[in-house]
Amino acid sequence: MTQHRTPRTWRPLPSSTSLSSTAGAVSALLGWALLEPFFQEGGSSGRVGLANAFIFPVVAGLVSASLVAMNKSVSRQFSGAIASAAGGFGLVFACAFLVLVPSQVVFHWFSPTPQPGPGMDQAARFVATLAGRTLAWSLVGTIIGFGTSLVIGRRGMLLNGVMGGLMGGLMAGMLFDPLQVLIVGADKSPWISRMVGFIILGGMTGFLIGLMVDASGGGVLLITSGPRAGTRLVLDSKPCLVGSSTVFDVVLPSDSEIEQSGAVIQRIGLSFELKALGQGAMVQVNRRPISRICLTHGDCIRIGGTDLLFSNPR
DSSP, X not given: OOOBOOGGGOOOOOOHHHHHHHHHHHHHHHHHHHHGGGOOTTOXXXXXXXXXXXXXHHHHHHHHHHHHHHHHHHTTOGGGHHHHHHHHHHHHHHHHHHHHHHHHHHHHHHSSOOOOSTTTHHHHHHHHHHHHHHHHHXXXXXXXXXXXXHHHOOTTXXXXXXXXXXXXXXXXXXXXXXXXXXXXXXXXXXXXXXXXXXXXXXXXHHHHHHHHHHHHSOOEEEEOBSTTTTOEEEOOSSOEEEESSTTSSEEOOOOTTTTTOEEEEXXXXXXXXXXXXXXXXXXXXXXXXXXXXXXXXXXXXXXXXXXXXXXXXX
């Protein structure tokens, strides 16, 4: 029996931005919650506990694992999601652990700022500490973006991942000290600021990686009826021919309505255009026959007797 799901029961695929930011923030909060109870405030190099040494690698690894798992799940690659997530955690954990030394060097190099004079010492030290922490956190964010992109292995995503991780780390580090002053005061325990900082690190890294993926990625076609219902097709810069003939890029089941007609979907700037081939009446968008149309997020396409859902979350 022919499978059929009406387009109304399907929703456009959610944006990578919202999914990535949520996954990154939640996983960062989880990593912080696991190690914060064992964190030693103000620990010198001789008495720093394991939690101090592992909190950044654990948070970074969990953020990467969640972003990898989310990406695989959205791509319907469920079988490899767990293994890929574990690979993302291991790679980023190891890299973040190695980066701890240079990040600490950067932080302490900025912290002991010279005293510029009465009344300016506290402000100068605050700015120097802020700069050092921002650069240190940006190194960790860059590692998250780099490792996540490598594990996902999507073409052209490496630069996007690195830039997203870098910007996420910069924003988290830049907000850490001001939040500490505003929320708990400069002389009190910074655990709240650290929690917020990690949430910002994970959330903003995921947000910016997803934003860059959405900005540079293609649209998606989801087949919602017929024997191939549930098939997800990723569109890129190349024109995509859809029809029942074997000469098309996407071959739909042959039926009496479609015969040799079909459609071509091609990218025009940041949008996608659908053009009917053959008999235009056999191609409909949102139940209206068309010959040519610029597709928008959530459009329901019918080619012959097959329904498709277009998604392009920007």
